[in-house]
Amino acid sequence: MALRVLEKIQRVIRYELNLEGSSEIAMPMLHPASLWKKSGRWSEMGPELMRLTDRRGSDYCLGPTHEEVITSLVADEIQSFRNLPVRLYQIDRKFRDEIRPRFGLIRAREFWMKDLYSFDKTPSDAVAWYNVMLKSYSNILNHLGLRHVRALADTGAIGGSLSHELHVISEIGEDNIVHCNGCGYAANDEKAVGRLRLPERTALPDASNHSNAVGGVNNLIGKIHDVFGDSRIQIVGLRFKRYQADTTSKAIAASSPIDLQGVALLPEGRSINTIKLPKPEAPDSQAGEWEACKVDSTFTIDGLKVFLDQDAGLSEFSVPQAWDVAGGQFCLIEQGDHCLDCSGTLNVDKGIEVGHAFYLGTKYSEKFGCTYKDEYNKKSYVEMGCYGLGVSRILSAMIENNHDARGLLLPEIVAPYLCCIVPLGINKDQIAQKLLDVADVLHARLSDAVPNLDQELVVDDRTSLGAGKKLADSELVGIPIRIILGNDMLQIWSEDTDAISRKLQKGLSLEVVIGREKCSLTLEELEIKLGESMRALI
Ligand SMILES: [Zn+2]
CATH class of the missing domain: 3.30.930.10 (Bira Bifunctional Protein; Domain 2)
Structure with missing residues (x-):
């Protein structure tokens, strides 16, 4: 299948x-x-x-x-x-x-x-x-x-x-795809750009409250608040981790000396996109990546590397000379941010490449x-x-x-078969065999009526299985059109297959399931439906 x-x-x-x-x-x-x-x-x-x-x-x-x-x-x-x-x-x-x-x-x-x-x-x-x-x-x-x-x-x-890259939108996707509902802009979230949707900012609180913090981490954070004159920012610690010397592997070197640290200043509530952070300029530092971490006591104020997000709403003033400040968009784009290319809204969905x-x-x-x-x-x-x-x-x-709890709901163009005839009935009194005889004649009749349908029409000929199992299987494998033959079809059974064929009149009513919808179609209506479906196949 x-x-x-x-x-x-x-x-x-x-x-x-x-x-x-x-x-x-x-x-x-x-x-x-x-x-x-x-x-x-x-x-x-x-x-x-x-x-x-x-x-x-x-x-x-x-x-x-x-x-x-x-x-x-x-x-x-x-x-x-x-x-x-x-x-x-x-x-x-x-x-x-x-x-x-x-x-x-x-x-x-x-x-x-x-x-x-x-x-x-x-x-x-x-x-x-x-x-x-x-x-x-x-x-x-x-x-x-x-x-x-x-x-x-x-x-x-x-x-x-x-x-x-072409991504199919799907919940099981590995990538987060940012795409615009207006202009078709799309990018992997690591590379996506946009205008952030941020809450209205209220008046600036008094930042001087923070500058009296003393020692270690508090001192650093207080200093950052002082320098940028605003405490409503998120401070994310960063360490640059080098890859192992073996350049074919992107494994992070376990014992790499951590000599590069920095902080990113982001709007509150947003996540860092470390891929967008510029890598250190020293040539031997290129092979590695920034990792977010907590700001701890190993961070020093002197020579601090600062990545200032453009949407953090901060202005640089009185930045200590020894600090190295780089600006840019360092946040991950989120659902509801705005497109840079048009007035559209950005969506974030999982995608399969x-x-x-x-x-x-x-x-x-x-x-x-x-x-x-x-x-x-x-x-x-x-x-x-x-x-x-x-x-x-x-x-x-x-x-x-294309599935639900009962099975696949594949479109007709790729379904394993377009149509399946499912004769129900147990082996008692040869009922299963008789319904299978009817199914075989119906198969021949439909195959004659609809060009090439014989390639797409199967009969579930497993006479040893109960009706429940057969119906469940027919839903599971994603055959879009199922013709169910129940006990009422015994009335057209005969020893003679030609006689069965004669009883398959245009107006004969058949129980048909299309997708998950049960309906009753005459044989003629069914032939028309199958003909239309066959013509739409590639
Ligand atoms: Zn757009």
Whole structure:
């Protein structure tokens, strides 16, 4: 059943990609290390790359992505501008040695992915195609009924200069996605910007109350209140933690000397976004991250590093010379904050990242000598893009977003089958067998009446199961249309199947469940409904 759903998701993806003139190919899963060494990613990728060694001691990896393979392939095929553009994709299994596999299909070591690679003459051609792909992705997710947002993203390990992430809104998402209800602005909450919605501030209380605090922490906090002339701020302590010397791991070094501390001053009630804090300038300090902590007695007033949030409502005056003050937006955006691009309100929802688009430029074509000759015989590097869609993640999002306590409520376009005939009845007096006979004739009749329905119509032929179990199963697996054959259908049973067929009149009333709705349809109405549904499938 799950395989059929997976295949139907793939069918929708193929339909949209082929519509835009892309071609499907098959690429190897097993990649020689030499290709990855050529791109430099054999060392860059770190432990997430599934590496293995053959009997001769040669290194290989299982492909998590295919820029290396496809670029070296295409480099051999392209000579002239006449060979461009090229758009190739595959839908296949990918591998990644996840440190924490979770949620079944969301973060697995082996997963289905669609990856498409584009090869164009010029940056403007490549960007035009980039926009076509973003539109295709929206079409695919709309076909699947998945609410989604598109967020501008970091280019990360894949490299390049333009990148978007596609997130399906879902409660089980790993990321917090900030998105505007007005203009479509969207970003991961670590990067999101906005105008904070803050309560009206009342008149300034007398800050001098705080300056008489003595010693240690109180002294520092009092000093901050004094310097900024306001006590209605939140003071968050910060420590800069370096990563372990092994640069492939982002584990925080356990014994790292904590020589960098600071405080962030935020509006009351808001949370710190440590990702937005500028990192220390010393070159050896770049590999690490700020962590929020309590201000304790190890914090010293001298040489204090202060991150002053722009919305904290503070003005800098009489800042001690030894303090290093940096301004910016350091709060996490929250539900109800305002969009910077329009007058809209920002929403924060959980999202599952299901897709990624990268404009790669010539990063890989330079490394693999992927060039073409233009009209004047001048050699140039091909402009590339890569576009991934997590097929197993989409499956997971479909399941999470389309179920209730009784089972799946999948849209018809990806349901394992469109329709199921469920003959109820126990084996006593051959009732189950007789109803199964009726079901088989009905199956043949509907298959004749509706083109291609035989691919989408099944009979639950398990005669040993009780009615309750069969009905529960039919709800559980997410078959949208169920035809229930109860004891009243025994009246059309006969030894002779032709006789049953003759009794299946257009006006015969049938008990049908569509989704969770029970209804009574005539055979003719049912045929019309199934015909409409079949025509809407891709
Ligand atoms: Zn907006």
